[in-house]
Amino acid sequence: MNGYNFAYLDEQTKRMIRRALLKAVAIPGHQIPFGSREMPLPYGWGTGGIQVTAAVLGPDDVLKVIDQGADDTTNAVSIRRFFARTAGVATKTHTSVATIIQTRHRIPEQALTEGQILVYQVPMPDPLAKLEPSRAETTRMHGLAEYGLMHVKLYEDITRFGHVSISYDYPVMVNDRYLMSPSPIPAYDNPKLSRNPALQLFGAGREKRIYAIPPHTEVRSLDFDDHPFRTTRAPHACDLCGDDASYLDEVVTDNQGGRMFVCSDTDHCASRQALKEAAE
Amino acid sequence: MAYVAVKGGERAIDNAHAWLDSDRRGDPAVAEIGVDQIREQLGRSVDRVMAEGSLYDRDLAALAIKQAQGDLIEAAFLLRAFRTTLPRFAASTPVETAAMRIRRRISAVFKDMPGGQILGPTYDYTHRLLDFTLAAGHTPAPALREAAEQAVAPRIHDILGHEGLIEPDVASDAEPFDITREPLAFPAGRDARLQSLARGDEGFLLAMGYSTQRGWGGTHPFVGEIRVGEVLVEIVPPELGFAIEIGEITLTECQMVNQFAGSRTVPPQFTRGYGLVFGHGDRRAMAMALVDRSLRASELGEAATAPAQIPEFVISHCDNIEATGFVEHLKLPHYVDFQSELETIRRMRRDVEAALLQEAAE
Amino acid sequence: MSDPTLLSARGLNLRFGAVPALVDVDADLWPGEVLAIVGESGSGKTTLLNVLSGRMAPQSGVVWYREPAGGLVDVHAMPAPALRALHRSDWGFVHQNPRDSLRMGVSAGGNVGERLMAQGSRHYGSIRESAIAWLSEVEIDASRVDDLPRTFSGGMLQRLQIARTLVTHPRLVFMDEPTGGLDVSVQARLLDLIRGLVARLGIAAVLVTHDLAVARLLAHRVMVMQQGCVVESGLTDQVLDDPQHPYTQLLVSSVLAA
Numbered sequence: 001m002n003g004y005n006f007a008y009l010d011e012q013t014k015r016m017i018r019r020a021l022l023k024a025v026a027i028p029g030h031q032i033p034f035g036s037r038e039m040p041l042p043y044g045w046g047t048g049g050i051q052v053t054a055a056v057l058g059p060d061d062v063l064k065v066i067d068q069g070a071d072d073t074t075n076a077v078s079i080r081r082f083f084a085r086t087a088g089v090a091t092k093t094h095t096s097v098a099t100i101i102q103t104r105h106r107i108p109e110q111a112l113t114e115g116q117i118l119v120y121q122v123p124m125p126d127p128l129a130k131l132e133p134s135r136a137e138t139t140r141m142h143g144l145a146e147y148g149l150m151h152v153k154l155y156e157d158i159t160r161f162g163h164v165s166i167s168y169d170y171p172v173m174v175n176d177r178y179l180m181s182p183s184p185i186p187a188y189d190n191p192k193l194s195r196n197p198a199l200q201l202f203g204a205g206r207e208k209r210i211y212a213i214p215p216h217t218e219v220r221s222l223d224f225d226d227h228p229f230r231t232t233r234a235p236h237a238c239d240l241c242g243d244d245a246s247y248l249d250e251v252v253t254d255n256q257g258g259r260m261f262v263c264s265d266t267d268h269c270a271s272r273q274a275l276k277e278a279a280e
Numbered sequence: 281m282a283y284v285a286v287k288g289g290e291r292a293i294d295n296a297h298a299w300l301d302s303d304r305r306g307d308p309a310v311a312e313i314g315v316d317q318i319r320e321q322l323g324r325s326v327d328r329v330m331a332e333g334s335l336y337d338r339d340l341a342a343l344a345i346k347q348a349q350g351d352l353i354e355a356a357f358l359l360r361a362f363r364t365t366l367p368r369f370a371a372s373t374p375v376e377t378a379a380m381r382i383r384r385r386i387s388a389v390f391k392d393m394p395g396g397q398i399l400g401p402t403y404d405y406t407h408r409l410l411d412f413t414l415a416a417g418h419t420p421a422p423a424l425r426e427a428a429e430q431a432v433a434p435r436i437h438d439i440l441g442h443e444g445l446i447e448p449d450v451a452s453d454a455e456p457f458d459i460t461r462e463p464l465a466f467p468a469g470r471d472a473r474l475q476s477l478a479r480g481d482e483g484f485l486l487a488m489g490y491s492t493q494r495g496w497g498g499t500h501p502f503v504g505e506i507r508v509g510e511v512l513v514e515i516v517p518p519e520l521g522f523a524i525e526i527g528e529i530t531l532t533e534c535q536m537v538n539q540f541a542g543s544r545t546v547p548p549q550f551t552r553g554y555g556l557v558f559g560h561g562d563r564r565a566m567a568m569a570l571v572d573r574s575l576r577a578s579e580l581g582e583a584a585t586a587p588a589q590i591p592e593f594v595i596s597h598c599d600n601i602e603a604t605g606f607v608e609h610l611k612l613p614h615y616v617d618f619q620s621e622l623e624t625i626r627r628m629r630r631d632v633e634a635a636l637l638q639e640a641a642e
Numbered sequence: 643m644s645d646p647t648l649l650s651a652r653g654l655n656l657r658f659g660a661v662p663a664l665v666d667v668d669a670d671l672w673p674g675e676v677l678a679i680v681g682e683s684g685s686g687k688t689t690l691l692n693v694l695s696g697r698m699a700p701q702s703g704v705v706w707y708r709e710p711a712g713g714l715v716d717v718h719a720m721p722a723p724a725l726r727a728l729h730r731s732d733w734g735f736v737h738q739n740p741r742d743s744l745r746m747g748v749s750a751g752g753n754v755g756e757r758l759m760a761q762g763s764r765h766y767g768s769i770r771e772s773a774i775a776w777l778s779e780v781e782i783d784a785s786r787v788d789d790l791p792r793t794f795s796g797g798m799l800q801r802l803q804i805a806r807t808l809v810t811h812p813r814l815v816f817m818d819e820p821t822g823g824l825d826v827s828v829q830a831r832l833l834d835l836i837r838g839l840v841a842r843l844g845i846a847a848v849l850v851t852h853d854l855a856v857a858r859l860l861a862h863r864v865m866v867m868q869q870g871c872v873v874e875s876g877l878t879d880q881v882l883d884d885p886q887h888p889y890t891q892l893l894v895s896s897v898l899a900a
Binding site: 004008010033034035036037038039040042043044045047067068069072073074075076077078081104105106123134135136139161162163165167168169184185186187188206208209232233234247248249250264 | 289290292293357360361363364365367460461462463464465466467592596601602604605606607608609612613614615616617619620621622623624627628631
């Protein structure tokens with residue numbers, strides 16, 4: 001695009017972000033402050049993810065952008081267009097052919113492979129923020145690995161509800177050291193964070209933090225020995241592709257309580273439908 | 281099947297943009313507004329957008345206002361997003377407000393002082409009656425302003441400073457923090473705080489300043505001085521080694537004098553609250569000065585209990601570009617998270633119902 | 643008294659502007675001993691407690707703490723992580739106002755269990771069991787374990803704070819007016835409880851109080867402070883029954899008169 005650098009950000013800024021990314025990879029799960037720039041999209045709409053993607057994107061990359069698991073939601077479309085316009089890179093919806101996947105709220109169903117990069121958009125990078133509003137204090141707590149308070153929250157949940165009531169943005173321990181927000185992905189996706197062969201990068205633009213999970217890093221969802229972490233999904237099969245293990249969206253079909261359930265991952269669902277049709 | 285996959289996000293966005301364009305233009309039978317008209321006739325809007333957009337350019341601010349249909353936060357956002365792409369050539373030397381070419385200068389603490397009181401173009405003593413002659417179109421009589429524009433006046437605080445009644449203004453040659461380049465950490469220095477306030481949301485600053493007057497962290501303020509006018513901006517190019525003028529900007533500066541009884545560490549004296557903003561903006565500069573002084577509570581040994589005294593609270597929430605983005609992002613789809621909440625709530629209800637049934641059976 | 647001390651301070655000085663808060667203060671505390679610091683408000687006793695516990699730095703002087711392994715550490719030279727770790731395991735702090743330490747939005751069980759979880763306990767059932775056991779230690783009915791502290795009386799809150807502090811079996815507890823602000827009858831019951839727990843668990847304690855009766859009941863030794871100086875110290879009975887310094891005499895006589 002005329003008048004703007006490749007992928008919008010100037011090279012100095014990209015270098016600054018890459019330095020933060022290198023630090024983040026070196027200290028898995030630790031939030032690295034970075035000089036987040038104002039972007040032409042609003043804060044809270046993926047500015048952190050966009051800056052990270054812009055900093056790692058090259059002309060030969062193949063970019064996939066999803067929001068809620070879907071390639072065709074408006075914000076995913078908007079961000080994909082932004083990079084098509086400012087970087088001219090190829091954009092695809094197939095998970096397997098993408099080299100960089102920017103995501104909001106999901107990890108693709110299809111297992112990622114070595115060499116792929118998953119970039120998460122993060123609204124609130126600090127899981128302690130819900131318990132302790134002062135950033136100065138939570139920074140100290142991370143520095144000293146004082147995470148008792150987070151377990152108090154889980155203890156209280158079990159006491160009140162019989163189980164942990166967090167269903168998304170479920171806090172994790174990375175490499176046995178840093179407490180980390182996985183971004184608001186459903187807890188269903190948490191197991192995929194751990195020992196993933198892909199590089200996982202997290203960008204929080206408004207809060208000006210970057211963090212990372214390097215490939216094959218151990219990530220543990222917080223729990224108690226006698227109340228182990230467990231995931232939930234709607235107990236149905238996808239009405240379009242028949243998958244009974246994927247994460248489902250519930251769609252209201254009429255005013256009489258009619259519902260159908262479909263895969264939230266549109267690429268996964270479409271691929272399965274195509275396979276089914278080919279077999280018939 | 282009743283369900284149609286939600287395809288076509290791309291087309292929906294294109295349609296929305298086209299609709300927005302025609303909505304912005306309004307009735308084509310009415311003449312289109314010019315950017316020059318906004319710049320000249322909506323000056324206070326331009327000033328606010330420049331301040332919150334933290335970019336001094338009256339033409340671009342006017343364009344942003346036009347593009348945003350007069351939504352000033354949206355306009356400031358447009359300026360910010362433009363500003364962030366600009367290369368940085370140099371940092372200016374500190375502007376000398378004592379040498380300001382003054383249009384307006386008032387003090388609430390001295391009846392008269394060197395340089396005098398100059399009301400300038402102010403709404404202060406207008407009666408707020410709708411002026412229907414403006415609706416009909418109206419050319420004002422020329423104003424007398426030559427005398428005022430020539431005036432150069434010493435700052436009131438320098439006068440008070442001679443007696444040692446007010447805390448000294450400590451000069452520093454240290455490179456100031458830059459909130460547009462570096463991530464802010466708390467506790468933040470006063471340089472970072474003042475920068476944040478200078479471009480903070482006017483409504484938020486006003487409410488915070490107001491809260492200090494109503495007892496939520498009182499600072500006993502007096503308006504030492506408000507001055508509005510033009511100052512020169514100078515840079516020192518390294519290849520030249522001396523300062524050259526690169527232009528002139530309009531600023532509003534407010535110096536508050538705050539009563540202070542002293543504390544364990546500081547003797548009784550007047551203290552300062554400082555406001556400096558782009559353009560003509562008494563309200564903005566005054567609110568900033570109130571909040572600046574309030575945020576110094578801990579430094580001066582006062583108990584910091586009210587919201588306006590807590591730097592992390594004020595600074596983290598004063599930026600309306602950040603705030604509007606995060607508040608409005610709730611419009612984005614959240615159905616994955618909502619789905620997981622639905623399943624959790626259903627499970628919790630099943631558990632409770634099972635427990636109740638069992639209780640009834642026993 | 644030839645045993646090694648648990649906590650020792652030498653030459654502590656601290657001024658707030660013109661006001662002296664600590665003037666050349668020395669102090670020693672032996673394992674299992676309760677030391678009371680008494681004086682009027684403004685005498686520097688709370689400042690001394692804060693300096694001894696590392697919460698406030700002196701302008702000069704040193705505070706030594708003997709670790710369980712026997713080594714001495716300079717409390718004010720410790721890195722922050724080590725000091726905080728000490729505060730949540732080997733040490734405890736009981737505030738005058740229990741609301742300063744308790745989490746009012748967290749159940750009684752969660753409050754007591756927090757220190758265990760901070761130390762790495764990850765078994766919900768056993769954390770809850772310990773919490774219930776500690777509630778009964780401080781005479782709070784086990785049925786209250788899931789209740790929020792805001793439903794508790796003042797005396798119960800203070801006992802809950804004590805349970806929350808002692809759950810990790812600290813060797814040393816700092817107490818700031820632990821019975822202040824409570825009714826006399828509630829005070830008596832609480833003092834009894836503290837005395838029993840401290841003796842049975844062999845906990846050493848530094849106790850700040852303006853109330854000589856509290857000092858007499860709980861403390862083995864007493865330090866009397868006036869305007870930042872220690873004017874008299876010794877065995878509790880000795881100091882209170884036969885005060886030598888005029889200020890101590892005044893304190894003792896004003897209690898008798900009251």
